[in-house]
Amino acid sequence: MRPVLILGRFVILEARRTGLPTLFACIAVTGFGLAGFLSQLALTESSALQASVLGAFFRLSSVFLISAFVISSMVRESNDKGLELLLSLPISRAQYFLGKLAGFIVCGAAMAGGLALLLLFWSPPLPVAAWFVSLSMELALMASVSLFFVLTLTQVVPALAASTCLYFLARIVASVQAISSGPLSGEESFLQRLPAWGIDAVAFLLPPLERATQTSWLTYGGPSPGELLGVLGSLAIYGALVSAAGLFDLYRRNL
């Protein structure tokens, strides 16, 4: 357990020293500017408008930031032969992986916490709390997805592209599934159903991000505890899946 905590601490230290807090501050200041601009334009529901636009902006920015941080940090360590150095110490591959992941998860949670505090200016505390918990989980999930892709693909651009694609696909796949069952040609043959089955098969391997961290929570009240738990549970399962896949790949890697 101790090596995991130490590695996690080093990740947090790295985040502090590589300018992640500065980037976070940039997002916050941009968000405030955007909110001020929108408040000048809105004729009514200005708080709801600001909360919804900022919620969406903060969510996307933080996901991009955490993915970019995970990928660049791991690639830098790989280029510096840090992985080989660490594994020459009495640390198992699982401890290394989990330590790194724990550090990234803490960074994501800190980011989500800061953004949620800002949103308290425009939304009541309970919905913001639900939004914070969900965003923390979403960032943890994206950290594990990015970690998996960077360990597998080993380079910045492919790993970032794969993480981004997975994220956006996960956000839209439910809508694609919903519209995939409506051809207008009457009887549906096997070949006509094939694309819909393909979309279903892809959806089975994607996290249910369309239900997580909804901006509507900030404007119309948070989810019920059952709904929130359902969302968090399904994100946790996907997080476990992608972490297991990352560990599997790391154990098979010949260093």
Added chain:
Amino acid sequence: MRSERPVGQVPMWVVALLAGSLAMQVLLRVESRPAAPSAEDLPAAPRPALLRVAALGEPAALARLGMLYLQAFDYHGGNSLPYSKLDYIRLIGWLSALQGLDEKSEYPLFIASRVYAEVPDPVRQRQMLEFIYASFLVDPGRRWKWAAHAALLAKHRLKDLPLALKYARAIDRFAASAPNVPMWARQMEIFILEDMNELDAARILLGGLLESGQIDDPGERLFLQNRLKEMESRVKKSAR
């Protein structure tokens, strides 16, 4: 290709975690497969300006994706009468907005005339025909065939000859100068008038058309001349 260690090197707990979480993920997703949206789920159409912003400079792509989104409402496996419960005011709002996004696309008018105008509900059919007619008036040269289809639907499905005449007359009036409008489309007015027993008006129009010299094809000219004679004899009979 990166060299890899054998699978046996992976600890059992990692393999078990991978298999277990994969099974749970798939089971969860199977359980929560979203259903096709129902008629009540159709939201109000966004403003065209908003759609343009959302298109991020790709209005043609968004217009077509929007059509796929729209046609999923009130269509699902167990629905014996697809689209018959939709709010047609909202639907027309969506069709107009998507049409405005890509003026050259024929998708909105195709689905309006071939799908939404064919639901077995005269009120909804009329609403959709009026949408087609309004779209035709915006660009008669390109959209005349949808107005012609609307005239046929009004005549044969709704049995409303005055409405069919309105559409047919509009084709002759607004699309006559367009180069690609065939003669049959411009002659629709004559034959609808004939069906309405407005033989005098039909005769005058047909005679005028023949005299104008616009019909080059000898077979077509002969056919229309015979039709004119037939009309004239019917007019004479009814005068007696």
